[in-house]
Each structure stands twice: as structure tokens, then as C-alpha cells.
Amino acid sequence: MPSLEHPAYPAADLLRLESLVPCRESQVSMLLSLFGERQQFSFPSIFIYGHTSSGKTYVMKTLLTTLQLPHVFVNCVEYFTSRLLLEEILIQLQSCSSGTEQTSPVHCDTLNDFVRLFKQAVASQELEGQTLYIVLDRAEQLREMEANILPAFLRLQELTDRNVTVILLSEIVWELFRPNIGCFEPFTMYFPDYSIGHLQKILSQNHPPEYSADFYAAYINILLGVFYMVCRDLKELRHLAALNFAKYCEPVVRGEANERDTRKLWKNIEPHLKKAMQTVYLREISSSQWERLQHDGGEPGQLKGLSAHTHVELPYYSKFLLIAAYLASYNPVRTDKRFFLKHHGKIRKTNFMKKHEKTSNHLLGPKPFPLDRLLAILYSIVDNRVAPTANIFSQITSLVTLQLLSMVGQNDQLDGPRYKCTVSLDFIRAIAR
Amino acid sequence: QQIQENLNKQLLGNLVSFLSRSHSDFQEKTTEWTCRMKFREIPTAALVLGVNVTDHDLIFRGVSDVLQDNITPYVALLEAKDCPGIKNLMQKLMGQLMNCDIDVDSEEDEDSVRVSQNRIRCSMSSLISWYDSVTKNTDSETPSKKRNSSSRHWQSPPVVVIFKDMESFTTKVLQDFIVISSQHIHELPLVLIFGIATSPMIIHRLLPHSVSSLLCIELFQSLSCKEHLSTIIDKLLLTSRFPFKLGEKVLQVLINIFLYHDFSVQNFIKGFQLCIVEHFYSQPLSVLCCHLADIKKRVYSLSHDQCENIRRLPSFRRYVEKQESGKQIELLTNDSFLKEETEKLLEDLHVYHENYVSILRCLHVFTSSLPKYPLGKQIRELHCACLENQVWKTEEYESSLQLARMLNKTDLVTMLQQCVEILMSSSGKEFDRTVEKMKEFLTQFQNLEAEASQERDVSVSPQKELQKKTDLYHLQKTLLELKESRRSKKLTKFEMLRFEVVDYIDSLVRRYLVPAEDRTLHEIVYFNAAAVLRGHLNAAPRTALHTALNNPHWYLKNQALRCDGGGISNKAPDICIVYKLHLECGRLINLVDWLEAFSTVVTAAEEPNADAASSDQVDDVIHARFIRAVSELELLGFIKPSKQKTDHVARLTWGGC
8 A cells, every 4th residue: 555645646656656765755755745736836945954875865856757747956066156056957947848959058147147047948848837846956065155046046936936946955954054144944854864674675675686685685684784883874885785796696606505595695795794894895995996806706915905005205304304393293392492402313312201291282283383493303303414405495395285294374474484294193103213 | 419318218218118017907997997887986096106296297297198099088187276176177177178179179170169168168067068079979970080099999988087186186176076077977987097195095084985985996006216216227327328427426416315305206317417418518528428439530520629638637647647658748749649549548438337337237136135235225326335436445345245255055046147147138248258257156056056965865875885885995985085075065165166256256346346436537428526416406595695695705706895704894785784783683683773783884994983973873874774774684584573572573594594
């Protein structure tokens, strides 16, 4: 018995919709009741939020396409300026019902133009009978555009005097959106995270045709058992499932186990999945490398991950510069005299004495220091004399471009630039060796 | 000059081979990527290049050339400084892609492109439509026109976007770009290449997990720049092909700059080129620095003055002094005789170089495997040591010989084999005998091995043999042999041979690795003005400024300005006086005190007995001069106005540096 019921839409479509969006029945029925019938005016703007991959975009897309509602779907990250965004909406609007007819490029710089052109477009497309839906995905980007964009979209129905509903999709709550000048409050709606049961159901739904659904469901069960602790992202889980399924099937293909022999299969796959958790999930190695690895059956030890290459080769003086910068960042100024003044080459002593203050200073993070202090420390920790050549100074700037140092306070670059050391203690240890 | 051309060619060859190595696997990967698309991941190559940023430009240009030749015509190079926002990035990207398209499509519809370029909607969708149209064009186009190009690329060539300096891009731009392009990966086969200077961890630091999970990253490590340097040194300096050589000190300066400062091969090459230019500019006899084939012609075209120049060379004078008196006079007076002699000497020098290089390599084979590397791990260190003085007189050489005497046999044999290979490949004629000698050593070693095994057999069954031998004479003989072999077996035979080998190597070194400065006419091919080079390459702006302000006569070449001791002369320019006075002050300088000191110095010589009335009222002109000098100092960055105290300025520099 279908849980989705609506008088305006044929029952077959609703049934199909239900099968396409599992575990989101309540949200869909809510939306449907909001939308009402085709010709009815709907709520001017709806705001839907929920965590990453809780199916917001997917549900909206399938809902609108299966019910064949006229709609425009725009990703706000992609159209990063208001002009691009508005033009894109108009282009999609023109093409959404007129079909193959080639439309002339539209130019739309302001919202005023947009409202005018929008009215024209709606009139020409004979859409007046139905509600038009404009879906803005990743709507948090709207906040960074001009101040009038977001309020205008929220009351677009009123501005254009047409039957239009704007749906905003976002990952953050509405409270962070609300502009300080006040605006029309949209109808907010929350998409909760999928539970483990939901994930199981969704993942098992698209099983490969050559294996039975039960077999795949068992596999998904194992996979979730390993990964659910660290990752609840549906996209990520699907990716992992696709990557590791071949390995899971291996005993079956070889004929060593049949599809029912779950325990054996579990034994086979479990260490493999653990390995995958350490490497693929963290993107230490890419998925194509992982597949090749599975194919060869080799050890992943030979394939070093991204973080294995942490060693950085630096020129001799750059190393000392970086160490000096680190010391300057984490040691208070008053200790400089004690550490560097009396003797030469007392690096070891410095490190030893620094230990007392380390805990507090490292929690506070690096502090900015002037260039002179950096050079003074450099002269005292390098054994032989260092000529203050242009090379040394250019090395400082190249360290800044490498993001090992960062410049603080942009305004007085000429007469006393201040820097901050951004590398960690481990990195410095590796360099100082 | 031809040598410089050679040099560049060699460098490029070097780079191309290096690139092709890193890209052979890269290309096969791209084929595989097409099937990977379904995961909505953008294939990405992370190129870890090391910190020598100056070299990267060349590498990236090479990469894009290679890609354009082999894979795809659509390559865009993006730099961080061009892309402060996502908008600029898209504009830049589209501009580059469309431009390279024009190049491919000849220029038939250039004007239409030009028009539309002004009002391009810089978005991904327009990029996709452009891409569609372009690929459709290439598909439908008649193969007669561009068979060669389209057959090399595939049906839908990927669009490669290279981020030159990943570290400097702002996080947001990269994230947005990746998110956008991952949305369209189905329509637009995009490939990203990140140039990374530090470590690949930067990707994780720059991109959050939600974004980096859209990438399919593979890592490529380029050669370390130190290795790169050694190959270049190997190819440029340690060959007899280029007549030009670097002296020890110069080489040391170049290598120091490289290791201590920038790790930049590019700069090393530039320094080398500077040496060449400087050498040919400053040394009048450098015409003779050419290939062996040209020497004869050039020597005979020498003028009388140039002959005099040769006679003036210190190494040549030393040579003359060693000759007997008749020949001395001939050499010093007769030009044509001198020319003949010069030619001979130059040929000698050339042969010396050939021998030098190969023996140096042999010695390197020996020393590079010794524990603790007394003579250095790299061949360049050995080269420097040999150039500096007679290498066999140094302590390190002694200790390394000591160590070499303790090598085990397998190592020794492999080393000898390597040496034989090196010597065989070198063109020197004198080495035939050396090679033979080495081979002899090798066979001796083999014999030794055989003997040793035989002896083992013998020693296992001495008793048996004794029983067998009934003949008294034979018995005596075998006993004697046994005794002999027992004494010599472990001590002498192998060790003797080892000593022999080491001594032989020693003798080779003494004969061939004579430092170049002992050779006659070395000035012609060796460039040894390290101080000049250091002055050119190691700029020290602050020191220069200090000397200019402290000793103005250094730059102004005016003897009157020379001052002695700490005194401040009033003839110096105003700014010098002000500078010297400010050196004596603390962190905050009182302007009034400063002005008074200035006026005393300036007026001191003019009116030694200035009356009291004018001393407390400073002259307007002097005041103006003072203000001007102070503002000049501020412009140079020595002082800045301070807000802590009124009428005070803060000093910004300390010490002599």
C-alpha cells in the first residue's frame, strides 16, 4: 500500500517515486502536500537543510522529474556571480519547455532585469497554469553575492506576480542565513541523517545484476560493520562498496564458497576492508591505484601513500631559517637573551631548556615575530658567519610562498614585516636532524 | 656562443628524458581514467617537485609541450597569482583553452572568436558547449587536413589543467573549482595536475575531506634536485667534450650557492653561463679555448701581442724556467716557435683532461663505497678535492687508501670491473696498458679463487694423499707445498694482490690526477676568478649600502672623501654624515640632537672658531640639508617616524649588516 497519496498526481507516478526515494517518504509527502496541485499557488519559498548526503538534492530532483513538474535546477557554487546565476536560470527556463528551439543569449545584470525577463519567459512558455519550481542547490553561496539576491529570491512570487516557488537547499540552518535587514521567512524543513538501517537499505538497493540481492545485502552488512564507525557519508560508502565488491566475490568466482557461506566470505574480506579503511578512505592512495593493487594481489606496502612523502628537502640555510623562525614563534622574546646571547652553537641547550614552557606555548600557537629577530636568531644558531646576501632574503619570501612561514600584518611590508611560523614541531624535528 | 647553445641543448635533453620518465606511466594512466569516470572523481596527478621553485617553470613548460604533442591539444597552465578568485580562474582557464584551440584550428574563424571573447560567459556550461563543438568539429572534419594531429589524440581528448603552484592558491578557489568540475566530469573529461613544492600533505591541508574525496590522486615524485645537479655536473664538467673548465674555487662557490641557498638547477646553469661569459670577456687568450680540431688554426692566427700574453702567463713562465737556456731564448723571442710549442702544450692539456676524467671516475668507484666517505660521496666533491691540490697529499686520501686495503674480495672485483668498463669507454689511448693491467688483476683474483677452492680440497684430504703417496720424493714435496700454502694461504696471496691493486690505483692517481694549476697554460681553459663570481651572484644589498654610506670614496672614487678612523669628515655627502651620526644612536633618535650634531660636523671645518651667536641658531640651509638627508634615510629604510615620543624617529637596522 503506497504511503504517498495525493489526489493531483497519478498513483503510478507516486509509486515509482516511492521506490526511487527510499527512507524519505515522510519528507516527500510533506513536500507534496506543500506543493498542492499543479495550478495551485504554493508557498513562496521553501528552505530545506540537512547534513551532507542526506538526499536533499536527490529527492528534489527525482520528485520534480518523476512528477514532470516544470522546474529549474541550479547549483550556486557553479554559478558564482549573481549575473551568471540569473542568466543560467533564464537559459534553463527558456529551454525547459521550448525543447530544441535555439535561444538567443540572454544578458541579465541586475535583479530588476531578471524579474522583467522572467515574466517574459514565463509568459512565452505558457507556464502560467502551473507552479514553476526554482531549486537553488548549495544556497549558502547566495549569502556571498549581492545583498539583495537572497531576499529577492525568497519573495520572488510576490515580485514577479507569477506562480513560482523557490526551493533553497543547504547544509546549514536557516538562522545563519537570515540577513540583518530582515526578510520573508521561508518554510523550513529538515532532512535528518540516514540511520544505519536506512543506509543498509539504500546501499543494498542497487546490487549488481549478476548476484542476488541477498548476497549483496550481506556484503553491505559487513561493509557497514567496518566503516559505519568512521563514515556515515552515503556517497563515500557507496564508493567504498563498489571498490571492494570484486574482492568479496573472489571466493565465489573461484568456486571455494557459495553465496550463502557468509562466514567464510567475512573471514576473507575483513582484513582487506580494514586495510581499505586506512588507505582509500583517507585518500592516501587513489581508487585506481587501489584497484590495480587488488588486481595484482600485491602488498600495499610497496605503494606509498600520500603522507609517506612528508620529507621535504630544503637548502642548508633555509633549514636554519625555518628553525630560527620556529624558535622565534614559540619562544617568548624575553628568553632570547638567555638562549642566544652568551655562547655560540648552543642549539642543544636551547631545545633542552625550552621544554619547560613548551606545553603552554604550543597550545597557544605560533606568535608573530619581526624580521630582525629572525635574522638575529639565525646568526646565533648558524655556526659560521652568514653574509646577509639577497639570497637569504629571497629565501624568506620563498618560504612564505611555500606556506611554511606566513606573513602577518600586510600594511607595513617595507619597514618591519612580521612573520609567523606555520609548521609543526614534528616537521622541525625532521629538519633539525 | 656555440658552447652556450650546447649547454642549453644538453639541459633540455636532460629535462626531456627526465620528463618522459615521469610521464610514461602518466600517459598509460590517462587511458585507464576514461573508465574511472563513473565514480565522479576527477583524475588528478600530484607532481612533487621539490622546493626549487625557479626550475618549475621549465618543467611545466616541458610537461605541457609533451602533453600537447602526445595526448591532448587542450592544456591550460594556471598560476596562483593570476587567480585570486574563482572568476579569474575561470576566465584564465577559458582564455587559454580557447586560444590553444585557435592554434589547432588554423585561423579560419578567428574574427568570430575574437568578437565573442569579449563577452564570454565564463562558466562551466559555456566551456562544455565549447568543448562539444570543438570535439564534434574534429570528428567531422575531413581527415585529409589534420590526419596527423587527430590520429594522435583520441576521440575525446581530456582537458588538462595544470596548477603550477598549488601552495599559493587560496583554499576557496581550489575547492570551488573542484566541486564545479566534479559536477561536470561526465560532459567534460577534465584532468588536473597539481604542482607541489613541499609535500603531498598540503593537499589534505588545503582541501577538506568532502572535496578531496572528489579527486582521484596519484603521486609522482620528480628527481631530487641534488641528483639533477650531479647529472648536470657529470655531463658538463666531467667530459672532455667542452673545452671550458671551472676552477676549484669557482665550482665551490656555485655548489655552495646551490646547496646553501636555493637548490635551483636553473640558477646553477645561469651561474655557469656567467662564468663562461666572464672568462671569454676577461681572458684575452680565451680564443684558444676551443675544440681540439680548431686549435691549430687558431694558434697560427695569433698576433704578436697575444704571444706576449702567453709569455706573461705564470704557468708558462714556470714552464720556461724549467727548459734549458737555448730553448728558453727561443721561446721568449721566436713567435713561431712559441706557437708550435703552445699547440703541443694545448694538446697535452687536452689529453690530460681525458685521462683525468676517466681516472677520476675510477677513483670515485673506489672511494664512494668506503665507509664514512673520507673523500666524499659524490663525484663532485672528489673533483673539487682533486682540483684544489695534489690529492694524494691529503689526509683523507691516506685514510681512504687505508680503508681500501681492507676491502673484501667481491667488492674489489666488482670495482675493478667497473673501472675496466670506464676505462674502456673512454677514448684515451694510454689506457690500453692500464686496462690490461686491471684485467690481469681480475684474472689473478679468479685464479686465487680457483686455487683457494683447490686448496680446500687439498686440506680436506691431506692425510689421504699422504697415504697415497708412497714415493719419498713426492711425499717431501707435497709436505713442503702444504706448509707453504698454509703459511701463504690466508695471509699473503689475496692480501698481496689487494695491496698491489691499491698501490696501482695510487700510482694512477699520482700520475693522472695532477691538479690543473700545475699544468702549463691552464689559464686558457680554466676560469678561476671566484671573487668576481661571488660578487655577481651573491648580492649583498645591505652590505653594499653600508659601505656606500660609510666609505663614500669606495664608490665615488674621490680621494678627498677618504677618511681615517672613526672621524666624520664634513666633505662627505650629507646623507653619509647623517648615517654615521645615526649609527651612534640608540633605538630612538632625538631629531634636535641629531640636527645639532650634524650642524657641528658640517660647520666644523669651514669656521673652526665659530662665534657663539650662530651656534645656537642653526642656519636655514643646514636645516634644509639635514631634513633632506633624513628623509633620504627614511626612504632607504633605516629609520621610520615613531609615535612613542614626539620629535623622535626609530632606528630600524642594527649592527654592520
